[in-house]
Structures are given as C-alpha cells and as structure tokens.
Amino acid sequence: MEDIYYRYMYARARFRKGDFDPSGPIDEGVFIDRIASPPIVTADHSDPDFHAAIYWRDDAIEIEPEELAQYRKYVTEAGPFPRRRDVEADEEDL
Secondary structure: OOHHHHHHHHHHHHHOOOOOOOOOOOOOOEEEEOOOOOOEEEEEOOOHHHHHHHHOOOOOOOOOHHHHHHHHHHHHHOOOOOOOHHHHHHHHHO
16 A cells, blocks of 8 residues: 555544554545555545545644644645644643
8 A cells, every 4th residue: 555545544543533444444434646746545435535625625623833834744745743722732731
C-alpha cells in the first residue's frame, strides 16, 4: 500500500485520538489515486470531514490553522508529524 495511505490514516487516527494499526485491515472507504504524482487520497467515506480539511476545506474540522497546516504537510509531503494538541496543553500547565 502507498505511503500516503499510512500517513493519512495515522494522522486521522491521532487527530481523532484513536489508534491506527498499520498491520490491520485496509479501510475500504479510503481511496488513493496512485497515478497522481505524488499519489493522493481522493476520498474517505469513513471520515469525509478530515479528508476535506487535509485537501481543501479549512473549516471542515475544529483545528487551529497552524496545526492544520502541519497535518497537511505531514500527509501530502511526508513532513514532520505535528505535536499532539493534548501534549502541548499538558506542557503549558507545567
């Protein structure tokens, strides 16, 4: 499976505070365009709002603009993974 799939699924799981098992079953609702260069996620029927936020809609999910930019860079360009929101909040309380 394409690296884009794993980056996308990992980012979605972390944003939704869930788990992603890369050795688990493929999510049949996530579609990849492998012909595009680089490959892109063209649809996510399991979480269309997260997909929309990653690819075009800034207001599709509740997230700070800087954090959304980091998620987009991670998914689409294999950039560094954004810091988790709950970790940053905990660090501010120290």
